[in-house]
Amino acid sequence: MTLPPARLLSAVTLSLLLAACGTSPTTTAAPVPTAQEPAAQGPGAPDTVNTDVGHSHGERAIPGLGVDPSTFPTHARLGTPTILPAARVSAQALPGNVQPSITALKVLILSSGSGDFGLATAKAMLQEAGVPFDVLDATMESLDMGRLVDAGGVGRYQGVVLTSSALIYAAPGGLYPSALDAGEWDTLFEYERTFGVRQLALYGAPGTAPEDYGLRTVAGAETSTTTLTLSTAGRAVFGDLTASAVPVNYAYTYPSAVTPMPGITTQVLATDPAGNVLAATSTSADGRERLVLTSAQNPYLLHSQLLSYGLVQWLTRGVHLGEHRRFLQADIDDLFLSGDRLDPATLAMRPNPYRVSGNDLLNVYSQMKNVQSAYPVARSFRYAMMFNGGGANASVPPLCVNWPMLTRDMLSSAAKCLYTQFDWVNHTRDHLRMDVMDLATATTQVGDNVTIGTKLGLVMSRNALVTGEHSGLGNMDPGDDGTYNDSDVNLPKQDLGLGRSNPNVLSAAVSAGARYLASDHSVASHWDATCPTCGVPHPLNSGVFLVPRWPNGMAYYVTDPTEALAYYNGMYGPAGRFPYYDHNLTYAEFLDKDSDLTLNHVLDGGAFPHYMHQTNLRQYAAGKSLATDWVRAALEKYSRYSTLPLTTLRWADLGPYLERHTREAKAKSAGTLYAVWNRATNQVTVTSTAGSVPVTVTGDTAGTLYGAYRSRSQDVTGTLTVTVAPR
Template sequence: MLTPSLGRGLDRMKRSMRTALCTVGALIATLGWPVGTAHADGTTPRIDLRVLVVSDGGPATGAIAAELEKAGTPYTEVDLEQSGRPVIDAGFLADTVDGRPRARYQAVVLPDDNPFPAGSAEMAALVEYERTYAIPQVDAYTYARPEVGLQYGVGSGYAGSLDGTTAEVTAAGRSGPFGYLDGAVPFEDNDPAISESYAYLSTPVAGADFTPYVQAQIPGRSAKGSLVGEYRHDGRRELVVTFVYNQHQQQFRLLARGIVAWMTGGVHLGASHNYFAVHVDDVLAADDRWNSELNCTPGDVDCTDPDVEPDPIRMTAADVDHATAWQDSRGFTLDLAYNAAGSVDHREENGGADELTDRFLAVRDEFRWINHTYTHAFLGCRQDTSVVPWRCATTAGGAVDWTSRTEISDEIALNRVWGETNGLPLENGELVTGEHSGLKVTPQQPEDNPHLGPALADNGVTWLASDNSRDPGQRRVGPALTVPRYPMNVFYNAGRAAEQVDEYNWIYTSRAQGGSGICEDNPATTTCLPEPLDTATGYADHIVPLETRIALGHVLGNDPRPHFIHQSNLAEERIAYPVLDGVLEQYSALFADDTPVVNLRQRDIGAELERRAAWQAAVDAGRVTAYRIGGTVTVEAPEGVAVPATMTAGTTAGGAAYGDAYAGLVSAWTPAAAQPLALALPPASVPAAPSAAPSADGTGPSSPAPDTRVPAGVTEPVPYAPQS
């Protein structure tokens, strides 16, 4: 199933009841999905499950296309700026299959309500298509004006920046396509020096059939203006969006799911969930501490001052108790990547005592555990540390001197045996190598250790962690597939906030300010500082909010890849918790109870990525066919490829309930078989399709939308800048 585990439930601490989605019938009615709408000849048409995205190259249509792509929802894009593009006419939009009328697209996304010249035959074809087949249209970003059911934004409403504003989901939005949200929709203000949002706020035209779903206060007025709303007119339905966005902005990420649910009636291929997993590396071992005088970490291969000894950071039994209590309070499970030699060596050096390991073993089942190799050895090439940075050592014949297959295999097997002997709940197919070693490390080691794959096969490893910052795509290494992990900028060599800030300052400031100069050498670095942070306040004031925002962005992006920190960050001042708390607290404040964080382990994350890749390859190759006729959905895909689909609650497959509930809908991965997948949608009382009569105000498709403003912070996403 698509969500094999929803964890323990993020919102255990919530006291208030939230407004739930209405009955299945009411939800479908709100989304406007006309079950069984008959064609003029009385035949129920076939509606293909594919979206038409008409793009002008702007960020708004690009954001919606990116949302569809990430979810695995098939779409066709027509770029209005591209010469030789297909002409949008009746034949492009519809035809007949086996004597049945077919609508090729279940929804249409336009840059605005009418991006064509006055009197355009293409817009007329779209209008007729939408009327004939009851196809909804999304206006990705348009000017508030009577043609979209709103009063003009300039004058009685507002036209301007919404940076830092909090919009709200209306009652109609909560009972309809945006019911997965708690209500608040904050607009980001990441850099006060850059305009990041722009909107037109206004109220519906008198007599217009317009329902606001998301609105915000009109400055200087008591009224609230629509930002997202549904306009029914001329026998058509439009989702009118009057603010601009890009695919990365939080306000879009919050609303993207609802936009797709509205345009598809909650029935589409692909699926989207909000994922968060955190791996804690080096558990049972110790991590060497950053040295602020040397600007490096004694004990590391590139920090070789013989007069300075390493200063290890290691968790205590009290830190274990804190971790378990934190998990219980958050309804969240950490994944612990452990090195058994850390405990074995500690016992040898302390007369057999190791309170940390004893405490961990007493609560072993509270966590998920991952093999991190026995000693955390570097499993790539032999490192020549006589130079800084290190380089790969070579044999007498000039070949790279690689760590052997036997050495790699021993590191894996010894750690697994220790874990099994001590009753750790392991998945033997999961592995995190020390520093992701064995995999390529540029520039020193541009290829994988050739002995890594065979050693993985020796030990049955099928899911191998990689560093997303340098190896982001899932790929095969021997029998294993990689699981890219996001590194958090909470450093492995910091147990206290002040040393974290000191290292952060060194990395991200200029050489003239005593820093590394990385930002001068690589201007694309997104976390550069104009000046050093205060070591007393910089962590709480700058690093925590920034890392929270970055991680939450991943969570909201339908991205299952895990984040990783280190055991040192759970020790001493326990500096990881403010970031983790920030992510989970902000998430809890934004989402309803039926949309919890999905907290998967490494194996399940890897499988999710693998299924997505196979599915997308089949879609891109044109090997997927999906359509609905009345209340039946049919999907044909290559045998063995798992099909992701999102449906309305109450859908059945072969007479059995289909899918797992999430965000008011149900979804699942279903392996394709020789026979097409057939899904029966729930019966519902749905209002008749909108009247085909012209709108009362006489507006129609012949009036192109005026130009709208797109600020720099949307056309080019705002970098991670320090707050003033």
């Protein structure tokens, strides 16, 4: 293997890795689980076996998806729509001051009510891209021209999303009226035509109401399981996807066929194995552009997540506030310490703890470089090593080959060699539980570890901190008196909220220069459900910002596939604590299931790390470790479908990125950050009414290229004008 040059400190020194938001649709009976749809229990169920010292899943979930499949739109059949006569709104003329070239950079979601199974998907795809949106419940509110055009004649929306093509809902007598009446549909179409606004229907059974797409359903072809393959035209819209067929499972589908209609031009984007249409664009006789999908959607289903990026870019013509970027961050906790190790025969801990070796660390570096070479989407990938300096020896020489006879601690020597190759992050000196720790001890634990890292010569992300077990942040035993602060006893924990955080830990972090603290995404108070891609400003200390991290299926006390399976099958196999599978999984099956969940997280667009532990770095076979097996499984699956590069940031950059993203998202949500687009001049004017805030504009001609689109991120105070290039 090739390693970086070592620093010559002695003559012997050498150089060398899925709440369910879908609800029962109002257009049909509630989904009925079938024999192929397992119950809502499985990996992710709360347990104490996998607590690290806090490494618990914390979520009860179907493997690889994180939700109960009985809530998926497997049976989301669409009734025949009825368009009611204009009653609430007559077709309305545009105001006399209309400015058809100018629209706000915002999207309107039209919903058919509280049981609308497509609403969660519409929100998720826009949130992932950072696109501002409004939701209009058409069963409760009227859609008139005042809702679409402001007093200055500017269009309020750059795009329109229909959660289903006719916005139908169930009514007495077996009828399925549209939530928009004829006058409202006419008003919407007039707005779209005048302002050149595109319309996306997330689900439809193509027919003639409320309008014709030039498609008709193929009788008898309806299904809930199929695959989607892009056409040449589809690859232009979904340019981030590979040629691999996309699975469409748990989603009722109306395979359709092109039916030529006067004045309508239909372009097939995707087909099923029989050549039937699953997605198409269509231009109406009055020139409006529509895109319709004939499969039901859900934000946790693979086809919905994979199509999301291309759908948003098509809808907005590649010009919008925010950006859709994907991340692969892998943290390794507890480096330099010894940890529990499972005996797979007894499912008890072995008497002797396990500490990763220096040779293991050198090989993990080699594995990381091989990952970068093997997967073009992961060129920037690197591990973050969350280290506990209390287990290190800072006086040893750096060694870049495994010569333990030349050092008192080969692991510390290897770390010195690899001082720039990993992202080194403070995990406190001794990994103590900090929920009720005094200020002096907390300050010592945080500050001493920085000192040790400096003596080791590690290039650290000094603005970041991971506390042992994510402790000190309110997820704790409410009766904890500090007796077990220095042990790995898994006390019963409750999410008491961030208000029960230990202020001494927060103060110690700030004093040491650490602003960004890791939190546990499986703890409800540690992440922001209202903004799924945001971090969390700490309510008790403005100097602290939380970065949620995802757990995974690698228990903290396993070092090889046999141990990993003993834990996993002991939890979720047919005889496990939470029986889920009908057989004990093989290692390949386990990686396949867990990488489904990882893929779900990656496609969500959140810059949140996944975390594992030092035991998972053991080289159990030549060039192999559990951690790198997990990374490769995730990348193998992601690369099968997507070409978008996965960003890996050092924590020194990750924290600030996530904080800027959060500030921008909150400003857009509050309406204090907004923009208008003049398509005649291709100028976007961004306005902030709440002081200086970050803003990201996708489509900016001078921005940074990601995929096929450029985005610029900068601060704006007052107004900012940028030039864009629509697609």
